[in-house]
Amino acid sequence: MSDRTLPRLLQTPAVVLLLIWMLVPLSMTLYFSFIRYVLNNLRRPEWTTPSLSNWRGFGNYEFVLKSKDFLFAIQNSLFIVCSILILTVILGVLIAVLVNRTFPGRGIVRVLLISPFFVMPAVNGVLWINMLLDPVLGLQGLAVNGLNDLAASLRDAPLIGWFFSLWPEFEPISFRATQTSAYAVIMMVTWQWTPFAVLIFMTSLQSEDQQQKEAAVLDGASTWAQFRFLTVPHLGRPIAIVVMIQAIFHLSLYAEIEIVSRGNGNKNLPYLIGEFANNNIGAASATGIFAVILANIVAIFLLRMIGKTLME
Amino acid sequence: MAIVAQTSRFSKIAWPIAAWAVGLLFFFPIFWMVLTSFKTDADAVKPEFLFFFTPTLENYLNMTENYDYWRFAANSVICSVFATVFTLFVGIPSAYAMAFNPSRSTKDVLMWMLSTKMLPAAAVLYPMTFITKNFLGIFDTHFLIILVLSLINLPIVVWMLFTYFKEIPKDIIEAGKMDGVNTWGEIREILVPLAWGGIASTALLCFIFCWNEAYWTVRLTTTDAATLSKLIEGNRAPEGLFFGRLSAVSTAAVGPIIVLGWFCQKQLVQGLTFGAVK
Structure with missing residues (x-):
């Protein structure tokens, strides 16, 4: 055994665990998506146990693609995620610039600002939809x-x-109708994640080149020009990171949707899968595969975009 | 905001006011929840008692009666603590290997780990239910929730630890090797004491994520291992008749975590951006 074999082997438990966690359920989803599999069916009881003899080919995929909920769920997922991203980035930059200056009580304001980020999603949903909205x-x-x-x-x-x-x-x-409840979800998640964006942008602003700024002031640049040509470009990388991390979390947004949207038709992909999974496992699995494909497209795009900066 | 010249007297007054206003606005929902938790259910929905009311502790005292709060809270504590410990137990050796003995594939492994985070949980919902219920018989047990919480946080924990460990000069670790310390000794006696701060903040963040997790803890439990997420989710109470007691149980569920969060907000940035923002 060479000197470095054991140290290297130390990463295997983590890798193996994650590999099992990823591959076993996913391959089962893949299998279920190709067979007829429902939880309750009195006329065709043989469909209630997973078996290769119930092979359905791409039938489940066709079924899902044809259901009108599917397109809506995808559009709604993207609508919710994109709205949250745009709002948190814009608000985050503005608030970070605002709080980055020294003023009396800055520490307290920071603590107040970051608090929403630690609220558990279920409480967030219950609090907003009942007590506020x-x-x-x-x-x-x-x-x-x-x-x-x-x-x-x-x-x-x-x-x-x-x-x-x-x-x-x-x-x-x-805010309990189909479309307005999507707005409610956007509102509550934006409230929760703007602090995160603020925190990251603020950290980044502190490393902004002050000499460059002073030079700009001497040259008579307006505050707006400083913001536009110095601060915004400086924030490019943190913005990319905020977008990536939030995309990871929000594509699988669930608790808020579940609380706000039960029974009113508003849904995203995870929620639609949950609905299918009440009975039609084949369709739920096919939708799951679509969700994996969608997540992969986003992931490849994002990892390409900032993967390099992460590894430096 | 930016139209104001930096030195004007107006901005000296307006800037702090604006900053304070934004801070208070963001904190307001939490403040409102805490305030409502001290009102009776009847008072909570009356406009005349919006800010001025007779505070009562009734909601907190009846929390066990109304919601069986402590059982869910105990489950949350047990699952989050053990999941955090287990994640660190697996994560520290792994991050150690990657930071001090990197191979050509280390970068790819790290990227792959991160990509498992992007796998939508809902896609594997039914197989997880199926395996744990019919196959392993561990559905709705603490063991299952601890395992799942560990696995979903493992990538972030490894990443965070990796960025902390990278900052430690390799020579110090190598010096241990000269003294004839074996690999375990290196981790236990040199690495862990050196990176203590980083490990602690990683643990704190991991604990917060475990506590707040709301997909698997809701879908893979019924009663025995149900955590606070499940309790709140199950009592969304659309009728608004129980605003007071709902606020009390919500406050009790998020209060400790918010306070913990205040202590680790600095580490949060480094942790969640994997050291890419400094």
């Missing part, structure tokens, strides 16, 4: 009602009364 009992409902009451009470006031009598009655928005 509920159209009747939540803060949103209370705020809209309060505003309406205020306008109503001012209607009879002298001089300015006419102004408020022309005001519309505001309607609270229900």
Whole structure:
């Protein structure tokens, strides 16, 4: 045994564990996706046990592709992920620049800002959809009602009364409908992940070249020009990293969707798989394979993009 | 924001105000949850008690009655602690091998590990249920949840440890070899004490991720090994009749983690960006 064999062998447990974790369930998914396999079927009980004699070829894939939920789930997944990415990056950059200056209580503001990131996703969903966004009992409902009451009470006031009598009655928005619940999900995840972006951008801003900035000030560059031509380019790499890490986490977004969307038609790919898996395992598996393909496309793209910078 | 010249008096006042406003805005939902947890269920939905109310501890005192909180909390603690320990136990030797004895394939192995994180969990949901229920009989056990939590966090833990270990000069490790210390001794007596800070923050972050995990802990448990994620997810209470008690149980579920998080926010950056942002 050479001097370095044992040290190198030390990585095998991790590699083997991950390999099993990845390959065994995935190959079963692949197998199930090619057979007829349902959990309950009174007329065809033979379909309720996985067996090669129920071979269906690409039938499950066809079934999934033809179901109208599938296209919607993919579009919705991408819509939710992309919206979250755009919002967190923009908000993250702005807030990082804002908090990066020294001002009284900066440490406390930082602590306040980072807190949402540690809230567990299930609590995040329950908190937002009930206590904040509920159209009747939540803060949103209370705020809209309060505003309406205020306008109503001012209607009879002298001089300015006419102004408020022309005001519309505001309607609270229900975030439990198909499309609005996607907005609710975007809102709550953006709230949770913007702090993460802020933290990373702020760390990066601290390594910004101050001399270059001073030179720019001497040359009479406006604050906007400094931001646009010095800060934004400097943030290029951290932005790429924030996008990658968030893409990894949000493509498999589940708890928030589950809490906000049960039964109202809003779904992403993981949720659709969960729905299929209540009975039709073949279809669930085929959808799973599609999800793996989608994730791989994103992964290859992202790893290419920043893989090199990670390894430096 | 950027239109304001840097030295103007206006910006000296407006800047801190804006920063504080943003900070408070982001913290507000958490503040609101904590505040609501001290209201009775009836008061929680009344506009007249929005900010001024008689605080009560009732929701916290009845947490066991209403939700059986402590059983779920105990499961969360057990699963997260053991998963973190096990992940470090597997991760430290692995990161050691990669950082100090790299081979040509090390980079590829690291990249591959990261790519397993991208595998959508939902794709293997049914096989996991099938194997654990029909085949191994470990569905809804602590063992299963600990194993799964370890496996999903292993790639990130290895990556984090790898970036910490890389910073340690190789000579120090080599010096141990001269003194005739074997590989285990090298890890235990030289590497671990040297990289203690890095290992601790990795453990903390791993613990937080385990605690917050909400896919497998919900789908692979029913009662025995159900964690806090499952408890909250199962009580989403759309009717709003129980805002008070729901807030109390939510506060109890996230409070400790938020406080832990405050302590490791600096390490979070290095850990989650794999040292690429400094």
